[in-house]
Amino acid sequence: MEKQKIDVPVMADLFAKNEKPEYLFWVGSAGAFDDRYKNVVRAFVKILTHLGISYAVLGIEESSTGDVARRAGNEMLFQMQAMMNIELLNGYEVKKIITCDPHAYNTFKNEYPQFNGNYKVIHHTQFLRDQIETGNLKINSAIFAEKTITYHDPCYLGRANGEYAAPRKVLDLIPSEKKEMKRNKSKALCCGAGGGQMFKEAEKGDKEIFIERTEEALETGADIIATACPYCMTMITDGIKYKDKVEEVKNYDIAEIVSLSLEI
Amino acid sequence: MFTSIIFILILSVATVVFYRKVRKITRSIKLGKDITINDNKLLRWKRVLFIAIGQEKMLQRPVAALLHIFVYAGFIIVNIEMCEILIDGVAGTHRLFSFFGGFYGIMVSIFEFFAITVMFGCAIFLVRRNILRIKRFWNKEMTLWPRSDANIILITELLLMSAVLIMNATDSILQTKPDSHYIKVGSFMISSIIQPVFSDLPSSSLVFIERFCWWFHIVGVFAFLNYIPYSKHFHVFLSFPNVYYSKLRPAGEMANMPSITKEVKLMLEENYSDQDENSEVVTFGAKTVGDLTWKHLMDAYSCTECGRCTSVCPANITGKKLSPRKIVMDTRDNLEEIADKLFNRKSSEKDNEKNARSLFDFISAEELWACTTCNACTYECPVNIEPLAIILEMRRYLVLEESAAPGPLNNTFSNIENNGAPWQFSHEDRMEWAKDIYIHQR
Numbered sequence: 001m002e003k004q005k006i007d008v009p010v011m012a013d014l015f016a017k018n019e020k021p022e023y024l025f026w027v028g029s030a031g032a033f034d035d036r037y038k039n040v041v042r043a044f045v046k047i048l049t050h051l052g053i054s055y056a057v058l059g060i061e062e063s064s065t066g067d068v069a070r071r072a073g074n075e076m077l078f079q080m081q082a083m084m085n086i087e088l089l090n091g092y093e094v095k096k097i098i099t100c101d102p103h104a105y106n107t108f109k110n111e112y113p114q115f116n117g118n119y120k121v122i123h124h125t126q127f128l129r130d131q132i133e134t135g136n137l138k139i140n141s142a143i144f145a146e147k148t149i150t151y152h153d154p155c156y157l158g159r160a161n162g163e164y165a166a167p168r169k170v171l172d173l174i175p176s177e178k179k180e181m182k183r184n185k186s187k188a189l190c191c192g193a194g195g196g197q198m199f200k201e202a203e204k205g206d207k208e209i210f211i212e213r214t215e216e217a218l219e220t221g222a223d224i225i226a227t228a229c230p231y232c233m234t235m236i237t238d239g240i241k242y243k244d245k246v247e248e249v250k251n252y253d254i255a256e257i258v259s260l261s262l263e264i
Numbered sequence: 265m266f267t268s269i270i271f272i273l274i275l276s277v278a279t280v281v282f283y284r285k286v287r288k289i290t291r292s293i294k295l296g297k298d299i300t301i302n303d304n305k306l307l308r309w310k311r312v313l314f315i316a317i318g319q320e321k322m323l324q325r326p327v328a329a330l331l332h333i334f335v336y337a338g339f340i341i342v343n344i345e346m347c348e349i350l351i352d353g354v355a356g357t358h359r360l361f362s363f364f365g366g367f368y369g370i371m372v373s374i375f376e377f378f379a380i381t382v383m384f385g386c387a388i389f390l391v392r393r394n395i396l397r398i399k400r401f402w403n404k405e406m407t408l409w410p411r412s413d414a415n416i417i418l419i420t421e422l423l424l425m426s427a428v429l430i431m432n433a434t435d436s437i438l439q440t441k442p443d444s445h446y447i448k449v450g451s452f453m454i455s456s457i458i459q460p461v462f463s464d465l466p467s468s469s470l471v472f473i474e475r476f477c478w479w480f481h482i483v484g485v486f487a488f489l490n491y492i493p494y495s496k497h498f499h500v501f502l503s504f505p506n507v508y509y510s511k512l513r514p515a516g517e518m519a520n521m522p523s524i525t526k527e528v529k530l531m532l533e534e535n536y537s538d539q540d541e542n543s544e545v546v547t548f549g550a551k552t553v554g555d556l557t558w559k560h561l562m563d564a565y566s567c568t569e570c571g572r573c574t575s576v577c578p579a580n581i582t583g584k585k586l587s588p589r590k591i592v593m594d595t596r597d598n599l600e601e602i603a604d605k606l607f608n609r610k611s612s613e614k615d616n617e618k619n620a621r622s623l624f625d626f627i628s629a630e631e632l633w634a635c636t637t638c639n640a641c642t643y644e645c646p647v648n649i650e651p652l653a654i655i656l657e658m659r660r661y662l663v664l665e666e667s668a669a670p671g672p673l674n675n676t677f678s679n680i681e682n683n684g685a686p687w688q689f690s691h692e693d694r695m696e697w698a699k700d701i702y703i704h705q706r
Binding site: 002003004005006008010027029031032033038041042045046049050057059060062063064066068069070071072073074075076077079080081083084106109110111114115155156159160161162186187189190192193194195196197198199200201202203204205206207208209212213263264 | 513514515516517518520521524525527528529531532548549576578579581582583584585586630633634635636637638639640643656659660661662663664669670671672673675676677680681684685686687689691692693694695696697698700701702703704705
């Protein structure tokens, strides 16, 4: 086995060389700055490299999509972010965007077109599903064979955009036991972080939402709680810590599960 | 002749009063901001067919769906009989349609069957609300009036259906009396079961009971019709247009604010000039019902307070103050209050503006900020009401007009503004994650 360093291609560099990658990989603020979540985008970049996909990231030119600002009521800030991002993306003639973040996915796909930002937007679970279906992505390893995985639907992929199948299809490829939570797919309970909640204290109540959801996930008896959203990852990881299950239960993004299974 | 006149009088009063109330509600809904919804007509009709008429979204809770179908289908079918009752009433005839012969008996028997399904549904609904006390019917916003409203509706429907059955039973007995003028159409399927209760009564009592039930039923129907617009039961009319006009785009998409686009363009683009010189000053977001769109207001009138939204709301489940149903109910209550003042000719306009309460007198910031925008409420609503849209419009008002976001969110905003991320990290460090990634290739 040969160990190779990955140089993540940056759009500005490629553009200077007159090269145009097929995909823009939108890393997102969590991918860039959240210590736990950085590992998810690193895993995904490994998969992209493994599959030989032509892609690039915006690097230091990337900026918040404005999703949080919009949902927290700051439309002014959202639209400024949107217009600046679109100017940048259109400048690079971006056609296809892949992102691991369902919030970015939703904003690009549904909200940027109103500001003249029209792209084919792909969530990483959809991308992985397509790679499986075309036969590009094959997994032989059975490192999760003894494990039970439960999948937590992110609101902005599920209810917001109706994508329940792609992440499940990817997990089906991983030899392992799968178990659904009581509330799943369109009935899935939110992790508690959307709509700006990630960045503020929760209002007074009897319980934190992330604890309610983590308890439900633990009830399945799964060893792995699979997520596909940076917010969900923070909340579920916190929930596992709160329930003192760090040793027994792991929280992985689907990209990590695939990358671990590929043993790359 | 005399009864015909009384009947026509009652019918006219009931119709006029109902018409006036409906017109008032229409005017109230039009107090909302004007938006145009006329795209994709075919898809919209399809949704009316499946979601409104076909009750597709009710099926997510099968027990409630079945009982609701009993009441809904039953009520529609039983009301076919209303045609005969109305004509009989106006013309002073009795069972005018009996010339259909044997077919008439079969039809009435079918109506009776559905009367029973309605009664069964209503009875179980009363048990679920008052004895089983299902949680969503007892949340905080379900104060005495909304709870009573539901019970009044269910009990009225039970009484109306009972009247029809008793009327039919006594009618069938009277048909067999030699001195009776009751047209012979035979016994009917369900009411024949209760006939023995009345069989020993003299003809005069039977006629009294039969006539009393006939009048009780029809006057009850008129009264009920006029009660509906004051009650949550107005969904029987509004759910159809409400589904028709409901959002087709993915649930995750938030409504755009063109008024803000103009502001942003003025800031970002040097050459941008505001061509629309007549543009009036608009409120950003929603403070009053008038800042919401007419569709949001139609949502408020279409709500039947079933509480499915609240029962799936993650904030509500974990004990926060937010209840999507309350948001919708409050919007309607505020709108009713404003409309009452506005349409009342005696009060001056100044008075109205001074005394008018805003949505924030009903809905607290604490409720609004508890929302995770997860869309569970909008997904759940059987008639496609969007409580989330109202919450977000009110948040916009708080932030854009009052700069009243919770402190930590203000920090988030300035982080995004200054360094392009919700956290306080420099954008220069945006590629730190990409250092030292190694791949193992076979």
